[in-house]
Amino acid sequence: MTIEKTFIKDLVVVEPAVFGDERGYFFEAYSKTKFEDLGIAIDFVQDNQSFSKKGTLRGLHYQNPPYAQTKLVRVLQGEIIDVAVDLRKDSATYGKAFSILLSAENKKQLLVPQGFAHGFSVISETASVMYKCDQFYHKESEGGIRFDDPSLAIDWGIDVADAIVSEKDLVLPFIEDCNSGF
Template sequence: MPFVQTGFAGLLIFEPAVFEDSRGYFFESYNENVFREADIDIRFVQDNQARSSYGVLRGMHYQRPPYAQTKLVRVLEGAIWDVVADLRRSSPTFGQVYGLELSAENKKQLLVPAGFAHGYAVLSPTAEVFYKCDHFYQKASEGGIRYDDPDLQIDWKIDLSRAVISEKDLQLPAFRGLPEEF
């Protein structure tokens, strides 16, 4: 089974079968049948790709209902520390954070259900991140939490004094004051 449980309902690590030989490697980064066999029925409608340099920190972002997004995140080049925070108030893991390294080398992917804030920090000289979404992006539905929220205490695995953070992300609100959206 290519899916690894994380202890957070619906948050899964996808480890595709990788076939290597003298020519290189091959793997299916996404196969709808593999997901359906694991009772994961998602219709992805949008692909996003971002390239960043070491120390870039993006997050923590989410889309509000009714445009809340499930994402399948992977790294095409380099490595990131990928982080999510559970915003689902009815969840036993509400307010908890989960992180793992995603890299071109380990080929792991993170399936992030709607109701999670998501972000990442670039660990390698550059990283190219690719993710599939099951809803189209809607600017009016944007939401987020500060990367350095004291309640979440996220370890980003980089020196935050040297982190490169957008002005928009610096203005995000604290976790504690978020309205009930999920």
């Protein structure tokens, strides 16, 4: 298992060691010991899974402290553009977005720390996404920013004018009006 640092501090890409043969493949998607050996000590408490069709855009979501969540995101089936936006006001990369192609084929995972908004778009016919969280869901602490905020200039890999977006996500504020607790 290896980690690749991104241009945003604490946001890392995790790549598992995959062992394949004529039967298929095997890999450890998560190992507390291996993560700790890489300097990542997180106590995950909840797993979430979603299934979405092509053109779906989910996000950008976060939970405010003290219920802020670290997420380890991976794709079980299909392909997504996964996005994290730094909401930590004291960070040199505040308001910067990072995106990566996550797929069942590449098996990469994105570790999204507390203090980030997270979202994804589905670019394959369908996608199943699973993510581990280090805090339980707490509705009263949820927040978000608009997926189409022009100041973020996110390339979602789909035409956002035709994106399938929840009503809740359509009314989120732009980052300049975001009232996160980070």
